[in-house]
Amino acid sequence: MKDVASAAGVALKTVSRVVNGEPGVHPATAERVRTAIDRLGYSRNESARVLRRGRTATIGLVIEDVADPFYAGLSRAVEDVVIDHGCLLLSGSSGEEPGRERELVETFFARRVDGLIMVPAGDDHTYLRPELENGTPVVFADRPPGAGIDVDTVLADNVGGARQAVRHLLTHGHRRIAFLGDDPAIFTAAQRLRGYREELGGLYDERLVSMRPPASASAREDLARMFALDDPPTALFTGNGRHTVTTLRALEGRRVALVGFDDFELADLLTPGVSVVAQDPSWMGRVAAELLFRRLRGDGGPSEHIELPVRLIPRGSGELPPPD
Amino acid sequence: MKDVASAAGVALKTVSRVVNGEPGVHPATAERVRTAIDRLGYSRNESARVLRRGRTATIGLVIEDVADPFYAGLSRAVEDVVIDHGCLLLSGSSGEEPGRERELVETFFARRVDGLIMVPAGDDHTYLRPELENGTPVVFADRPPGAGIDVDTVLADNVGGARQAVRHLLTHGHRRIAFLGDDPAIFTAAQRLRGYREELGGLYDERLVSMRPPASASAREDLARMFALDDPPTALFTGNGRHTVTTLRALEGRRVALVGFDDFELADLLTPGVSVVAQDPSWMGRVAAELLFRRLRGDGGPSEHIELPVRLIPRGSGELPPPD
DNA sequence: TAAGCTCTTGACAACGTTGTCTGCCCCCTC
DNA sequence: GAGGGGGCAGACAACGTTGTCAAGAGCTTA
Incomplete structure (x- = not known):
């Protein structure tokens, strides 16, 4: 800026004014300054500006x-x-x-x-x-x-969304609905579990609940254990997009009803299409x-x-x- | 920093030294400075630092x-x-x-x-x-x-990847292989078209080439036009992930061989699984x-x-x- | 003609750091 | 005891902007 100023034969402050489009500079002077700026390839130093202005x-x-x-x-x-x-x-x-x-x-x-x-x-x-x-x-x-x-x-609306998902499955005749979600230390996982539980009411069975990191061995084991029960789940509610995908993969084509929390690309192209509770x-x-x-x-x-x-x-x- | 200095009863520079872990400060002094820093909740102003140091x-x-x-x-x-x-x-x-x-x-x-x-x-x-x-x-x-x-x-390796894809389709008996890609003004699109063309050699037919924005009406029209030909394509090579997905959607279940450039999540869960040329x-x-x-x-x-x-x-x- | 006003410009300090240089004290050595 | 060296601390300038204040030129007005 100093260089620009001396090149244009004006003071530092005038250059500053031109650069910031402040009023009170004669058009001819401004033009001279702009020419100097272009010629020298000057670009304002934002760090200094920040330091001075505080924002x-x-x-x-x-x-x-x-x-x-x-x-x-x-x-x-x-x-x-x-x-x-x-x-x-x-x-x-x-x-x-x-x-x-x-x-x-x-x-x-x-x-x-x-x-x-x-x-x-x-x-x-x-x-x-x-x-x-x-x-x-x-x-x-x-x-x-x-x-x-x-x-x-x-x-x-995590709780409401989970309730909607479970209600949807209940409406379609399911009574054994499993929940596959993340560690309840994660807020959204806990909220969705809560919605699931609230909506299920007396049908809640803790053997149908798995809260594991997605794509983990333990998640897969939980799923296998559920299907080995005398009264296995007939529907699954997965607690987030990642769990939906890894669960689909773990199901290996087994036809079980499923609603997932979170929409994901291509959900419509799978067979069957994957029903989801979508956030935006x-x-x-x-x-x-x-x-x-x-x-x-x-x-x-x-x-x-x-x-x-x-x-x-x-x-x-x-x-x-x-x-x- | 000034406040920290006066709180600790030292000079500015000494605080600077402590903050930056520079040697040459007496442990007891450093400790006093650190206490003052904690008490005042001081955090270094990076803008000033940048201004001074240039990086x-x-x-x-x-x-x-x-x-x-x-x-x-x-x-x-x-x-x-x-x-x-x-x-x-x-x-x-x-x-x-x-x-x-x-x-x-x-x-x-x-x-x-x-x-x-x-x-x-x-x-x-x-x-x-x-x-x-x-x-x-x-x-x-x-x-x-x-x-x-x-x-x-x-x-x-865009050219090589495209050639690989086309070669794969040729190996499986296809002779009418279409290319669905982006505007050739985009470098990767042009390169992949080049690979496609090189590998096809004499089988190249410009009626089987569409270069449109993905998910556009014109892309869908091009695809329909190709299938309306007397000798329609029996295989498709899609030029990037987005085209692969929109093409799959446009196919509406029609079984055509397809190799896409770019891998994408769930490609393995579709039926059939989608073969791709994967970049990382x-x-x-x-x-x-x-x-x-x-x-x-x-x-x-x-x-x-x-x-x-x-x-x-x-x-x-x-x-x-x-x-x- | 002098006072007052607007328009344009510039001088200067300050923002919060850090690099350089200088100074003091204490200890060691001869 | 004098000279030298190392460890520690501080004074000061500079980084590149912008806000404040002031000053000069040219004009209008009483």
Whole structure:
């Protein structure tokens, strides 16, 4: 900038004004400055700008894994909103490890992100407190924060969705409905188990419940054990997209009714088509990002807790009747 | 930092030394400083640090769309390498628009990213030249840069993969093999068309070639037109994951041999399983990122052009014989 | 004609770090 | 006891911007 200034024969401040489109510069001078800028290939140093102005125009996003289609969709939606607001996105995957979640968040804060959207991996977020008191807005998506932290949240209707799935299977005549989900330490897994249990009522049988990491040997063993029972399940409710896929694979063509939580590409092309309770990751991302920018514009109201509806999509697998 | 210094009764520089783990500070003093840091909840301002030191410990990544599983996988791999090197990732999706690609890149450079990995959308990258001359390393992944730009590239063996796919179909007795791919303005689409054409030799028939955006009406029309021919195709080669999926959907159960470029989740669960030529997006991401960090460590050798092999995975659809 | 106003420009400090240089104290050695 | 060296600490400038304030030129108005 200094070089540009001397090349154009003006003061530093005038260049700054031109670069920022501030008024009060004579058109001819501005033109001279712009020519010098082009000639020297100058580009403003954002670090210095940030240092001086205190705002970074950067948003942080912590998710579990970009390679998971659900989070990829959420990520893309957040990115679009962020770019529309003239900001940039710093993102990182926690890999479901609380330690890495915290490291990422702290690195983001050290870089002075203006706001943060996160899908938490851990359940203790008291470490956010100093920064929250500092005024940095944080929005939790998909899962709520641990105890004692009061922030905006955007969650799906996990309980309602699970109830819908189970009700659908009950309507089609099933009485032995198994649940295959993730570790209940994960919020969404616990909520979906809760919905499953509530809707099943007296039909609940804990021998039909498996809560394991997807694609694990233990998950496969649980499934085999269930089918070895005297009264095996005639229908399955899988607790997330990953479990749906690994369960389908483990079934090896065995025809059992199935409803999965989370939609996934190609669910319609399998035979039978896979019925699912669909969330909309883009919607969640957009809502979370817009809420964040509303906070950044100064909305200081009490924290909001948005619950997005989910939708049952019948495609065949959930409508299979129980064997006679 | 100033506050920490006065709280601990030391000079600014001493705090700086402690924060950076520099030697030459008395243990007792360091301890006092650390206590003050904890008490005040101080965290270093990275912007100021960057301004002073000139390196941002930030890498930029421009891809086409995070929500596409291929790029999501690539993205995750890049992220892992970047984090391992103590850096952070700024990422953005170009959405296949050259304008947005350029905007993203320029924003990244304004933020003084230390290096850049990009999947280009446009074919003119002369705008990179000033920054390249400045010494910022750039690695192109998946697609090469436009003319006149000499940088490292990491590409898949697109021609070889297409030839493999076509050869596989020929081996299974097909002579009428159609190609359904993207606009040949996209490098990978053009390369795969080339491989297809080379391998087909005299069997090439331009009426069996469609190059359209996936999931477009025109793509569906082209497919219908091909099947209406007197000598319709008995096998299809689809030019990327998205085309494979939309083609499968358009086929509506019609049994035609098919090999797709790009692997995708659930390809094995469809009936028949979908044979594909698989690339490894994580591998590509990792290789690109490691190459970038090698450059950052000062490797100034001539630009490298890495071609990653691809692999044919037979799953059933590519082994269907032609109808008699 | 002097005062006042607008328009344009510039000088300067400050943002929070870190690199360089200097200074002090204490201990060791001759 | 004097000189030298190492360990520790601090003063100061600089990184590249932008906000604040002030000043000069040219014009209008009383």
